[in-house]
């Protein structure tokens with residue numbers, strides 16, 4: 344018989360290709376697309392098979408529920424996201440959802456119910472790969488949406504409200520996804536880094552998640568003929584942006600800490616070989632476990648970029664699109680998770696997450712815990728991402744041990 348861990352990995356693989364990807368040649372499943380809807384249908388089927396009832400909430404999250412002995416008790420939420428980055432790996436997000444389903448399937452097969460209900464959340468938007476504001480759907484659940492956050496459109500100009508319409512949902516009701524109150528939130532996720540692999544450990548307990556800031560920067564120069572615009576007379580937006588990217592890298596490197604800063608997307612207009620670039624739009628993502636350090640670096644970066652723009656005579660604007668506070672995991676839940684991990688014969692190890700997770704948003708709703716699963720070479724946000732079925736099986740047993748310990752409190 345296939346183990347629950349192996350089945351969870353196999354289901355992630357199944358979700359890695361069409362019709363569960365919107366792109367024919369890679370995995371890209373953005374929030375509210377046809378591939379997203381197809382993935383929801385498949386996952387809902389697996390939830391029902393595992394003994395749950397299912398619903399889609401007002402933010403288009405798929406929710407499976409396994410009743411407890413005390414139906415009105417606040418539930419344990421187990422979740423992660425099913426949207427992906429462009430050209431994604433198969434496990435970032437879905438593995439946590441699949442393992443949650445497997446945990447319920449194991450309880451159901453054993454005829455076991457806890458005092459509390461268990462809800463499995465397949466969050467819709469975590470990556471922010473369609474709309475610039477990431478973690479929209481967990482913010483709706485945690486009740487931390489801010490004014491203006493839903494007033495957004497994707498790269499093709501489709502508003503959130505228009506994207507919700509095929510799901511028979513609307514941005515006016517989005518906040519109704521707010522959860523009435525949960526006992527705890529547990530998220531299993533691939534580590535997306537090399538630490539567990541280097542230590543020879545299949546799983547580890549997360550202590551907290553680094554703070555993030557994201558910006559969109561627009562650099563405006565003057566478009567001109569590539570053959571006739573003299574080098575000394577140009578206002579080249581891309582040359583200025585290139586200098587800015589290097590300044591961002593230098594500032595982050597010079598900090599010599601856990602601080603990281605990334606320019607991950609750049610659009611050059613008009614984007615022709617024979618035209619001096621007139622406009623460049625790029626993103627900046629800045630993170631550190633220390634929020635004050637992150638903020639100091641962000642201020643230094645913006646000052647440097649303004650200086651480059653002034654020196655080169657280009658226009659410069661920046662807009663903050665995301666501000667996620669550092670999020671410590673709950674000490675008591677960490678201890679429970681660690682006890683469950685030790686019971687599986689795994690040496691305990693605690694580590695910080697540089698990647699963002701829905702858990703950092705859910706922390707506003709209830710205490711949170713995260714279990715990291717080793718991933719090959721620490722590679723993530725890359726189709727080469729790989730999680731071992733044997734590690735997933737250990738993670739599943741740790742999650743079940745955690746659930747039993749939470750029930751016994």
Ligand code: HGY
Pocket residue numbers: 469470697698699700
């Ligand atoms: O960007 C992140 O940290 C995550 O993968 N959403």
Ligand code: MN
Pocket residue numbers: 428435470724
């Ligand atoms: Mn990711």
Ligand code: MN
Pocket residue numbers: 424435436469532699700
């Ligand atoms: Mn993720």
